[in-house]
Every structure is written in C-alpha cells, then in structure tokens.
Amino acid sequence: AQSVTQPDIHITVSEGASLELRCNYSYGATPYLFWYVQSPGQGLQLLLKYFSGDTLVQGIKGFEAEFKRSQSSFNLRKPSVHWSDAAEYFCAVAAQGGSEKLVFGKGTKLTVNP
Amino acid sequence: EPEVTQTPSHQVTQMGQEVILRCVPISNHLYFYWYRQILGQKVEFLVSFYNNEISEKSEIFDDQFSVERPDGSNFTLKIRSTKLEDSAMYFCAIGQGNYGYTFGSGTRLTVV
Numbered sequence: 207a208q209s210v211t212q213p214d215i216h217i218t219v220s221e222g223a224s225l226e227l228r229c230n231y232s233y234g235a236t237p238y239l240f241w242y243v244q245s246p247g248q249g250l251q252l253l254l255k256y257f258s259g260d261t262l263v264q265g266i267k268g269f270e271a272e273f274k275r276s277q278s279s280f281n282l283r284k285p286s287v288h289w290s291d292a293a294e295y296f297c298a299v300a301a302q303g304g305s306e307k308l309v310f311g312k313g314t315k316l317t318v319n320p
Numbered sequence: 321e322p323e324v325t326q327t328p329s330h331q332v333t334q335m336g337q338e339v340i341l342r343c344v345p346i347s348n349h350l351y352f353y354w355y356r357q358i359l360g361q362k363v364e365f366l367v368s369f370y371n372n373e374i375s376e377k378s379e380i381f382d383d384q385f386s387v388e389r390p391d392g393s394n395f396t397l398k399i400r401s402t403k404l405e406d407s408a409m410y411f412c413a414i415g416q417g418n419y420g421y422t423f424g425s426g427t428r429l430t431v432v
Contacts, residue, residue, distance in 0.1 A: 238417040249411065249425040250363070257418055296363060300417040306351055307376060308413070308421060310363040 208233045208299050212311035219287050220319045227282040227314050229297030237299040239280040240308070241271055244294045253295075256280065267291070292318045326412050326424035333431055336401050341427045343395040343412030352395045353413040353421070354387065356380070363411065369395065402431045 209232040219225055239256040254265025261273040271282045297311040325344045333339050354366040367377040369387055386398045409428050415421035
C-alpha cells in the first residue's frame with residue numbers, strides 16, 4: 207500500500223526567504239504525485255502534479271516540485287515566500303494503474319514571518 | 321477545470337441522527353470519492369465510487385456509511401447514526417490519477 211511521509215509538521219520562514227517542503231512516498235512503482243494547499247477552514251487547492259516526463263514540475267503561485275525516483279521524494283519549493291503562502295501543505299500520491307484513491311501525508315503547516 | 325459543489329457547507333446534527341452530505345459535479349465523471357479530515361489532522365480516504373458502485377472503501381467506512389448517486393448527477397454520503405467522532409470536514413472529489421483530482425470546498429459536520 208502507498209504511504210506518504212511529510213517529516214516537517216511545522217515550518218516557519220521569513221517573507222522573501224526560500225522554502226522547501228519535504229515529501230517522501232512509499233510505493234513499488236512510480237505513482238501519481240500531488241501537492242495541495244489548504245488555508246484555514248478552506249478546501250484543498252491543487253498546486254501541482256506529476257505523472258511522468260520532466261521530473262521538475264511547475265505549479266501555480268510560483269511553486270515547483272522535483273520528483274526524485276532514487277530518493278522516493280517529491281519536494282515542494284518556492285524561491286521567495288509571500289505572507290499569503292501561510293497555509294497547510296499536503297503531499298499526496300495515487301497508484302498508477304491501481305486504486306485511484308489519493309493517500310495524503312499528514313501535512314506541513316507553514317508560518318510566514320513579516 | 322471542472323467544479324465540484326458540496327452542500328451544505330456546514331451541518332450541525334444531534335448524535336444518533338442521520339445526515340446526508342451532497343456533492344454535485346458540474347460535468348460527467350466516472351470516479352467519485354469521499355474523504356474526511358478531522359480538525360487538525362490529515363485528509364483520510366473514505367470511499368471511491370466507479371461506474372455506479374463502490375470500488376474501494378477504507379476501514380473508516382463501516383456499516384454506518386453509505387454512498388449513492390440517486391439521480392445520476394448528485395453523489396451523496398449518508399451517515400446513518402452519527403457519533404461524536406464523526407465530526408469532521410468531509411470532502412467530495414472527482415477525477416482519476418492521470419487526469420488529476422478536483423475537490424469540493426467541503427462540508428463541516430458537527431455532531432453534538
């Protein structure tokens with residue numbers, strides 16, 4: 207079964223600083239990979255997704271993520287964080303060719319200091 | 321990107337009462353899902369629904385839960401006898417792995 211680990215429960219960065227949120231997954235083959243963002247009391251917004259091809263994917267709001275098969279990782283990055291990026295970020299995986307369900311990590315809460 | 325509308329946005333119910341949460345995708349889809357998120361916790365898979373039947377369900381999805389598409393467009397989640405621990409945000413989603421998934425804005429269920 208797939209599993210997702212987000213090792214950082216809470217990260218605090220200063221506005222304008224760079225950001226990297228870690229995500230590791232466990233799955234026998236290459237899964238579909240996703241990053242979602244959730245503001246307090248809100249739904250889940252898709253930031254970006256990886257299916258195949260170029261391992262560096264671009265998303266909305268200036269985010270990007272890199273798939274590294276050797277490390278089973280799909281880390282999310284942003285070169286310069288804005289105060290509006292403060293939210294909870296979830297990494298998720300779905301099995302290719304298997305169950306279509308998404309399995310989520312526990313999330314990383316991002317706080318942005320002015 | 322297709323939209324998914326969930327109603328109600330917030331529901332308060334007495335313990336032991338039945339609740340029905342509704343999801344309306346704008347366009348036709350084959351795959352539907354329900355997820356829940358207990359406050360402060362991760363999003364958990366409940367059930368997937370494909371071709372008008374359950375394709376997979378989690379351990380959470382016990383006999384108290386049921387899903388259906390009563391009129392071919394609405395997709396509902398029913399909890400027969402709510403418990404305090406059912407209090408959570410419930411999300412409906414549509415999609416498939418290689419196309420991506422779209423989530424509704426959620427229904428916050430509060431059981432008192």
